[in-house]
Amino acid sequence: MDLRSLLRILSSEANLRILSLLSTRAMNPRELARLLNRDESDVSRRLRVLEKAGLVEGRWGRVGGKNVRMYSLKVDELKIRFNPGEIHVEGREEEYTLPLEEERPSVGVFVGREEEIEELQNRREAVLVVYGIAGIGKTTLVAKAFPRAFWHHVTGTEGVEHFFWRAGMFLQSLGRGELIEYLRTGGNDEKTILELLKEGVENTNATIAVDDLHQCNDEGFFRVLRFLARRMRRGKIVVTSRIKPPLGVEGVFYLRLRGLRPEEAYNLALLRKGSITPGEFAEAYRITKGHPLALNLLFESTARGEAWGRENFFEFLFEEVYRSLSEPERSLLGIMSLFNDPIEYEALKRLYPGRGLFPALHSLLNRGLVERIGEGYAVHDLVRSFARETSSLSPGDYYLSYADYLLEKDSPEAFLRAFRYVVRVNAAERFKELTGIRLRRFREVVVEFPKTYMKILQEAEDNPYIEAEKAEIEFQRGLFEKAEERWLRVKDALGGIQKANVLTFLADLYLEKEEIEKAREYLEESRKLAEELNEPLVWLWHVMEETKYLYFAGRIEEALESAFRELEFARKAKAGPDTEALVLLHIGDILGALKRNEEALRYYLDAKELCEAHNVSFRANITYFELAKSYYHLGRFEEASHFARNAAEYFLRVRNYRRAVDSLAYLVVSLIGLRALDEAEKEAREMVKIGQATRYPLSWAGYIFLGVIEVLRGKDGGKYFKLGKEHLKDKLWLYDAIMEELGKVIDLDKIPITSRS
Structure with a gap:
């Protein structure tokens, strides 16, 4: 490829973002499209161009009967060397990262503000606030002072969850993926999110700019900024606002931005007009007080004299400029x-x-x-x-046209914006269409952006399709009674895929409530609708609930047969690697319940391969946990400890303590089976530590494990047994389960811990 073509490729900001993300790890086009909020076909096209240029490399792999292409960075640095009469481009292996610049404003004409820039750059506070009236130059100042900052523009329509997701994606581009992984797993504990955000910013020394905070109407955003102001020691959060926000004083620096100084305003005048008389400048500065936008408008207008002093100055200036527009x-x-x-x-x-x-x-x-x-x-x-x-x-047609454009971008964030514009026009006839698009393409919206989506829905008029969406958000939040009431009220007014979704959710709800007969009734209704619609996705939802129902009812062999049908419909519906891996786990779990562990192992390994090929991290680590269980039950403690350790480290990293403890439990018993007692003790103490912080019951098994370890060392483990039994006195079934697992790696008859008392 010639140099001109290479430089043209590298001049594209979108291409640079792709290279930046690939510098952290290999990814597939779908994941890159999600992180960049771009259409997958556009990302795939760019990857092919970058591959042809020798900047990235793609490799095909066969996973689950499908071809999967993963891309990775081929060169970490490019050097352009100029010699007399020739130019050379060199590439060599060195790491570098480039922050995303998706929302960064451009800085055009800029004069003065040297004192303010120096002040901001030298402050040690974690949160810097620049506030002042509209048009005074806050955004431009911050963009100039922090040219590598990541920008988040507050519109007032999204909740703080949107900021968490965007910040998480940004930090992942810098190699710190813990926050985005936690959010992807459904984590919603605000304290945990704040800790992960703080750690990510500190470890990357990043700067995040939050623009137009005055438009924020989510109190959660202010809590985030107060927390970071008090706790963050490295990195910066820079805020712009028209009013001084209520963030307190600890760790916060406030800069009230005023008009340009006379010498700065004069330089702006020269740049805009070329020349200006002292008298004209003095009058312009007197009436604008150095306000940058007012000066720009003034210099664009042709009027002079008394009209400059009109009371509604901005309106007058705009009218003057407007007359000159074509x-x-x-x-x-x-x-x-x-x-x-x-x-x-x-x-x-x-x-x-x-x-x-x-x-x-x-x-x-x-x-x-x-x-x-x-x-x-x-x-x-x-x-x-x-x-x-x-x-x-009239805005109506323009809003709907823009909504159609946004829907083509094929991203959850663009979908939410499109929905908002449709609601503004009150185009109720499109609600069925939009909710259908959500179910087919953006199911994750109700989990990833529940507050933002609920706010949009609440602004819409009463409509059964809107009510069904609200119910799903409530269900995902654990508000089962509210969700049940809404669904029952509107289900008969729904049709198509939306009704199918409600019927399967009602079946799931009643299974959770252990109302098996009601669940069966809705499953039967769901089956009839699936036959009528004959859509693979609808069949997939139905069969997944049917598998769960059969398993709950103790009909394990039938549940296994149903799980294989899940796999069939998941592939027909092209439901994606995460869903297909979940179905493979269902099959493995049911085979495990039937004591067919060798067969279960095969499906877990298939799920592992699929998840790793598509970088589905959360599901991959669920698979590692299931593999640890399978290998453990087969007595293969070396493999069990390997996968249990991987899963435990991941779940600890993303603060999913329940799954971390589950993984640690299998890690410890496997290590005991291997007689790696020092390692087992370390992990058992980690379990106890988590229990002291979370009170998750299985954590107290750590005390039992410590007691066993002491006995195996020839010491008295009585104090640990006593502590473990005390914490588990109200959960004797769990104590029995722990003892049953230990019985697979040690002879309990030789250890005096078999009694519950």
Whole structure:
């Protein structure tokens, strides 16, 4: 590839983000698309270009009867060397990382503010707040002071959970994936999330910019910032806001931004106008007080004299500038003023009628009426309301057109934005379509962004499809009674895939409540609808619940047969590696219940291969745990300890303490079986430590294990047995289960611990 083509590839910010993420580990196109919030087909195309350029390499693997392509970074550094008459490009193996820049605003004309930049860069506080009136230059100042910061723009429509996900993805790009892994596992404990966020920022020394905090209406965001201000020792959170936010004083520095100093304003005047008389500048500075946007608008206007002193100064200036706009510029400004969010260029091409988009947009940018935020463009806040007043456009059709554009981006975040615009137009006829899209393409929304999605749903008018979505969020939160009431109220008004979803959820709900007969009734209704719709995804939902029902009912052989049907429909529905791996685990679990451990092992290994090929970390480590159990029951303690250790380390890292303890328990008994007593003692003490922090019952097995270890060393383990029995006195069934497992690795008759008393 020639040098010109290579530089063109590297000039693409999207390509640089892909290379940045691949510098942390190998990934497949789907995962990259999710992290970058881009369409998977676009990411796949870019990967092929990067591969052809020799920057990445892709390898095919065969997993579960499917071809899987994984991409990894081929060169970690490129050097361009200039010699007389020739240019050489060299690549060699060295690590580097490049932060994501998705929402970073561009910095165009910038003058002055040297004192403020130096002040911000030298502060030791964890949270820096820049506040001041609209248009004063807060965002531009922070972007200039912290050019490598990761940006999060607050719109007021999403909850703090959206910030957690974006920060987690950013930290993963820097090699710290613990936060995003915890969120992907369904973790929602705020204290744990805050600790993982703090550790991620500290360990990477990252800077995160939170723009327009004044638009935030989620108290959780303020708790996050207060926590980081008090606890974070490295890294920075930089906030912009129109008002001074209530973050307290500990660990927070506040900078109130005022207008430009006279010499700075004069330099801006020269840049914008080329020349200005002392009298004109003095009058301009007097009435604007150095406000950057006001100065820009003033220099764009042609009026002079008494009109400068009008009471509604900004409105007057905008009117003057507006008169000088061409018709295409006015039309584009009117369309853009309908939106509070930044609008992508590709979307503007749809919304703007006719040709001439680029010159019109470029002119509005130069005039200061429009600003670029990341990959989008937005009308400046001070201008938007005036622009709306001068425009006769109705937002409805534009909102729906933009929603259609967002739905094509094929990401959960874009889906939520699209849904919000449809709700704003009150296009109730589209609610069925959107909820169907959610079920087929974005099922994870109710788990990953429950607060944001619920807020959008609550703004919609009463509608059975909206109510069913609310119920699913409540179900995922454990509010079974509320979910049940909503579903029962609206299920008969639903149709298609939405009704199928509700029926299978009701069956699951009644299985959880151990109301087996009710569960059977809804399963039967679900089966009839699956036959009617004949859609693989609907069949998959039905058969998964049927497997669970048969297992609960003690019909294990039938449950196994049903689980194999799950696998069939998962592949027909192209449900994705995570779902297919889950089904493989179901098969393995049922085979294990039938004491067919060798067969179970085969399906667990298939699930492991599938998860590792697609980097499905959480499911992979669930699989490691199941493999540890299988190997343990087969008496293969070496393999059991290996997989149990991997699972335990992962679950500890993502703060999933229940699963961590489950994994540690099999690790300790396997180590006891191997007579690796020092290692076993260390892990048993870790179990006790977790128990003291979480009170999770199985943690107290650590005391029993410590007692056994002492006895095997020829010592008295009585004090540990006593502690273990005391903690488990209300859970004798668990004590018996622990003893049963220990009986597989030691002779309990030689250890005086068999009595419950």
